[in-house]
Amino acid sequence: MNINQNLNNKKIILTGGSRGIGLSILDKLYSCGSKILIIGSNNENLIEAQKKYPEILIENLNLKNQEKIKQSFENCHERLGGLDVLVNNAGITKDNLAIRMSLDEWQKVININLTSTFLMSKFAIKKMLKNKSGKIV
Numbered sequence: 001m002n003i004n005q006n007l008n009n010k011k012i013i014l015t016g017g018s019r020g021i022g023l024s025i026l027d028k029l030y031s032c033g034s035k036i037l038i039i040g041s042n043n044e045n046l047i048e049a050q051k052k053y054p055e056i057l058i059e060n061l062n063l064k065n066q067e068k069i070k071q072s073f074e075n076c077h078e079r080l081g082g083l084d085v086l087v088n089n090a091g092i093t094k095d096n097l098a099i100r101m102s103l104d105e106w107q108k109v110i111n112i113n114l115t116s117t118f119l120m121s122k123f124a125i126k127k128m129l130k131n132k133s134g135k136i137v
Helices: 003-007 020-031 043-052 066-080 103-131
Strands: 011-015 035-040 057-060 085-087
Touching: 011 020, 011 066, 011 103, 020 035, 035 043, 035 066, 043 057, 057 066, 066 103, 085 103
Parallel strands: 011 035, 011 085, 035 057
Antiparallel strands: none
């Protein structure tokens, strides 16, 4: 069985799926016949991705807002009708020397790159354990 067959009709949440590497991941998943919901913080990019891939679902969420992640995850799960795969792709960089980086910049990187990945995975694992299936990448 190849990857296309393995991902056909799988319900997938993809964070950071509206540009860059995420858009390339979206393209591959879409070509495999997956049912995809992408999460992003730029509404224009989300709408452009949905125009290119009309069957995807979109969710506007800034992953640094930790209080809204659980609510948004539950909404995404419901809209997809379940979850087979979570792709934690969202991330930011604040390239700077340590002595020039502010604590606020550091915290934004940690919140999006680590904390949101942890929280999304935590919520996904609960659903996947209940269904005795799933994969987080």
